[in-house]
Amino acid sequence: MAPGLLDLAHWSTWAVCAVIKLPQLAAVLAAGSARGISVGSLLLELAGFLVFLRYQIYYGYPLQTYLEYPIIIAQDVVLLLFILHFSGNMKRALFYAVTFGGAWYMLTLQKWIIDLAMQGSLQL
Template identity: 65%
Template sequence: MEAALLGLCNWSTLGVCAALKLPQISAVLAARSARGLSLPSLLLELAGFLVFLRYQCYYGYPPLTYLEYPILIAQDVILLLCIFHFNGNVKQVTPHIAALVSSWFVLALQKWIIDLAMNLCTFISAASKLAQLQCLWKTRDSGTVSALTWSLSSYTCAILLRFVIMLALNIWVTVTVLRYQKTAIKAE
């Protein structure tokens, strides 16, 4: 039963990731505008996906553990092209794509580079979300931002919620142990 549930979670996440950005791309194309989308957010998200994919490839993980990342990267690149097209800056996409392609090779130059990048991946991902929030707060206009895309993204993260809860509880136990150790030392 447990294996079946895990398999369902894995495959449903992969399925959701395969279509994750499609509502956003569709909204931008339908509106012929990228209003409300944060370019820094998208670039940070692409960087995070790229780091994670490169890390998995570098260390030889099985493709099924990272199969969603090439799909997400492809969707983000399409979205990036849409943003530059509708903002009238198509020529400015070239340096961004060149930087992403170059980083693929730079990440694997030294083991410490890929390891450091992977350690920073959570911060990069969080910065991406904060950049989108900042854009929304600043403009007070969601423009063509797709609520469905963000909801699907939330679903893929919800599966990891168990680990966040366990982390919080483990930290709580650790702090409690340390607190009571100090109390026991003082009592002696």
């Protein structure tokens, strides 16, 4: 019974993560506006997910323990692109991509950097 229940929990988590942002994405797309969505909070959420994902990869945790995060990150990136598009700030997309890409690389330059980043993201 326990392995079946564990499988159910695993797959239901994946299913929820796969669609967690879809209602928000659909609402923004249907309205043709990102009014009411905070770019700052979305960037903070995205940064936290990226730090967590990088930490898990750096320390070699099993893929099954964090595989839902790339799915959520992809949805956040699409939502960010919609927000930038509808607000007329698509030029900022390159800035955000370079910033997050550079941070992704710099997090693992030294072990203490990734540990400090993870500790900071947990305190938020």
